[in-house]
Amino acid sequence: MKGKVIKNIITTVGLPVLFGALIFTLWQTKVLHTLFKTDEIILPLPTRIGSIIGDNFTNMLPQIASTMIVALGGLILGSIFGYLIGVAGAVFKKWGMGGLTIVSAFNAIPLVALAPVINNWTRDLSSVVDIRSTVAKIITVTIFCTASMSVNAYRGLTEVKPFLEDLFASYGVGKFKMFFKLRLPNSLPYVFTALRVSVPACIIGAVVSEYFAEQVIGVGRQIRENIIKGQFPTAWAYITVACVMGILMYVILLIVEAIVLKNRRAR
């Protein structure tokens, strides 16, 4: 048993870390540059990127905070909204599937098309640019995060083991109670499946929505500005920051998932 756990840790943690270290070494020793026929201007060395992050970390904090607010705001709203759609679909079975198909169609709209359109929509919302721009960005991320949650919530709420349904029915449990006692708990693992998709997606959504925003702030905005201005080391520094943000959120999600679902599995 113990040996298996150690083996598990090696494969799930050790190998990715080893792979990362390999890439880092190839990058720092410029083997990557030769391989991809590029130069240090386009692909600066990791140490240089690191030193830029170190030098500017306090300046980066407001950018990170802005992106984080948009990403989390969109994630929370999108997840709640998506779950409610899933519930509606499960309750009103007749048009449930149809509604979900429409939501999935929403998900197919490219983010780069969505962001400018929403910018236009929200223009009359407020005369204060910070407010309307933040709202526009959050709406974009919300739409981006809704679909996976609604589809997964619907599955979690409806794909209940038939014998359990029969059992509940045989006890004479009403539909309402069955929903709260059986369907809702059953959907929990599915919620985490959805979050595994939408947590990284919300960072991507926030970064891209900043490209088109009226406000001149955010990690994504800095990436775009610096690339166009030819400041690739700084752009890479912000790309790294965005990656770290995504990874940290994902790790937090995995920890929460392990805690929440642990008791269920044991049972």
Place this chain on the structure above:
Amino acid sequence: MKSKRVLAALLAASCLATSFTACSGDASSSSAAESSAASADASSSAAEGSSESTGLMSDEEIIKKASSENKVGNWGLGNEYEIQALLSKYGLPTDYITMDFTMDQIDKDTITLASAMTFNELGLIKNNYDGGYNYGDEIGVIDMNDQGVAMLEDNLFCTKEFAKNNPNTVKAFVAASMKGWTYACEHPDEAAEIVFKYGSSVSADHQKYMASEVAKLVTTDTKGKAVSASDVGKMDEDAMQQTLDLAKQYIKLDDATAADKLAKLTLDDIRSSDYLTYDGGAVEKSDLKVQLKWLPQAQFMGYYVALDKGYYKDNGLNVEIVSGGGDVSETVAVSNGTVDFGVTWVSNLINANAGGMELLEVAQVYQRSGLVLCYKKSQFTK
């Protein structure tokens, strides 16, 4: 029965999807339409209810009011330095709102002081063509040249290495290009037609408006003096120095190495006037590509005229014009050798060299800044 329901759902979904693509399509077509607006007779299209210039605020008052309301607009991405210099000149914070590539924001008053290029956006907001905004003389203008914060824009550049290894090629290319520019400025209407023929991003009418405005930028300097046809492409020492000084002041770099390099840059690091005259020497490389800063339009008419009139061929060159647009970075394209020459703003070149590229300006086509701030006069009456 079930299949019918699925079918209905699919139908509904596809309806929604198409209505959405139509919506986003609208957005892009309106930006295309914005470009296709504008006419050469902006003044004759004159809006009604203008000309109450008596109650109008001064430029300084207008700038201060717009800034205090946080309604100054610019595109960012390296186009913001002149605006920031202007705001600083009046002791104001350098914040601005990002403009998209339409003039909707000033139209809807979410921005009251909007950036515009004289040859493009200014024509769109004033003129009455389909897709234009038809404000006519209701629009007032604050000129960066008059305000003393002009930075030079469209130039011609290559890498230092390319210039060193192919001096005759560079000279031949510059000479043919400037011949094209001279002809284009003398015959803007014909130049506009030539550009249109080579795949224009905007309408023929807007192309003509643009050509006439661009000609003014090429043949007038920052102080309003005329530049003679033989001097097209020259580098005005004072204007170049002012551009570099303002760039050093307003380009903010997080990268300490780049910031250090920027502070030490001199004019000799970014430009050389050695390539402005061509004495007919054999060219080292004949197949050339030039990367434009934006979509094909009269902003770049000199190159299209040189191509169309065979000026490049006369100098033994086979030139391909590569259009830009969106997030295409002309400095990167030249730096990594995808193309041989590029057209960019001097500030972009300064930025790129600070970032580690080795680029060299070989001709300065625009002799004055084409950037203005425009506003609705009705927003700034006393």
